Amino acid sequence: MLVVLLVSTLACLLVWLYLRWTKVKTYWAARNVPHEPPHPIWGSLTFMLQKNAGIWMKEMYSRFSSPYVGIWLFWRPALIVNCPEIGKRILVKDSELFRDRFLRSGRNDPIGGLNIFTINDPLWSSIRRRLTPVFTSSKLRSLHGLLSTKTAQLVERIRNDVKAGETVNLRMTYSDFTTDVIGIASFGVDSDATSKGESHMRTVTKDFMKFSVWRGMAWASIFFFPELVDIFGFTLFPKRATDYFRKVFHSIAKQRSVEGSNKKDLMDALLKIQQEAKETGEEEYLWEALGHQ
Known part of the structure; x- marks a missing residue:
């Protein structure tokens, strides 16, 4: 009985992971956003510990002629903006919709955590x-x-x-x-x-x-x-x-x-x-x- 329960639980978990992964990897394709296929674990972050993030970002800019590129931070969809006009709208005209920052430092790091680059509203x-x-x-x-x-x-x-x-x-x-x-x-x-x-x-x-x-x-x-x-x-x-x-x-x-x-x-x-x-x-x-x- 215990074996059946474990097998059933494992099967359900595998089915959930498969369905979740299918939804994640088709996220940008469903929105017609240019992208590269994500890694099943790292998403678009396969460059980590191999090259500087700035160099990777520059490569992404030059690899696509689109004003934006879809990426994945592990399984989390994100967008690289490659257009000054869109960037201006995000930072100025539509800034109220983009106030909160994704990056942040820890609660034991006041200098890193309480600066204008990492804090959120208000x-x-x-x-x-x-x-x-x-x-x-x-x-x-x-x-x-x-x-x-x-x-x-x-x-x-x-x-x-x-x-x-x-x-x-x-x-x-x-x-x-x-x-x-x-x-x-x-x-x-x-x-x-x-x-x-x-x-x-x-x-x-x-x-x-x-x-x-x-x-x-x-x-x-x-x-x-x-x-x-x-x-x-x-x-x-x-x-x-x-x-x-x-x-x-x-x-x-x-x-x-x-x-x-x-x-x-x-x-x-x-x-x-x-x-x-x-x-x-x-x-x-x-x-x-x-x-x-």
């Missing part, structure tokens, strides 16, 4: 509204001098490397440049990574570029299967980077609380959000929201 709308003044046209124009200075350093570095007959690693060179620009524009922290290729902040940001099986699993889960993030304790950023930016934030916050600031940069906006959250009791709500995302 927190997303609240934080976006508060950060908008940092990215006005006048504010971006005020960064022109900084960009000009760093760009001149970038050109000089490449010119010197070429004169010395050295191979120019453009990826690392532009990463140095980007680190300097973001550091000073967002946090008021200047460094010489563009000129010298090294700085304390650059040492930390290099951790972002290091690959390991664990980091690969973490990023794959955060972007493609966020349900696994809390199970394995994955975080968006490496621990050393998180500790460093915490230290920088608290140091600058203490300095500006004493000296004051009129920079109106991202750091000022973050300090203002922090102060308002404490005054309105929203700080506790942020932690509660992180636990329920």
Whole structure:
């Protein structure tokens, strides 16, 4: 009797899996959306741990001439948009229909879990509204001098490397440049990574570029299967980077609380959000929201 019950249960499970898989693999075909046949387990994610997700995405863009491509995140249908006009509608005109993000970090990762790239509404709308003044046209124009200075350093570095007959690693060179620009524009922290290729902040940001099986699993889960993030304790950023930016934030916050600031940069906006959250009791709500995302 027990054997019959087990066999019947197994047969029902296999039938359910077959019917479910049939529905999953025909999802985009039924909607006349261009796609490649999915893997029965990984869906379209067979590239994982083999190549960078950005490279895979670029290959998908060039492989199809359609404005969109159907993919599967394991058995979950998703859409790659390959048309600026559709992208604009999603991000601007029809943004109210696309507010929530699929990717997210864990409840034990406040830096990765409570930022504008990973939070959902209503927190997303609240934080976006508060950060908008940092990215006005006048504010971006005020960064022109900084960009000009760093760009001149970038050109000089490449010119010197070429004169010395050295191979120019453009990826690392532009990463140095980007680190300097973001550091000073967002946090008021200047460094010489563009000129010298090294700085304390650059040492930390290099951790972002290091690959390991664990980091690969973490990023794959955060972007493609966020349900696994809390199970394995994955975080968006490496621990050393998180500790460093915490230290920088608290140091600058203490300095500006004493000296004051009129920079109106991202750091000022973050300090203002922090102060308002404490005054309105929203700080506790942020932690509660992180636990329920």
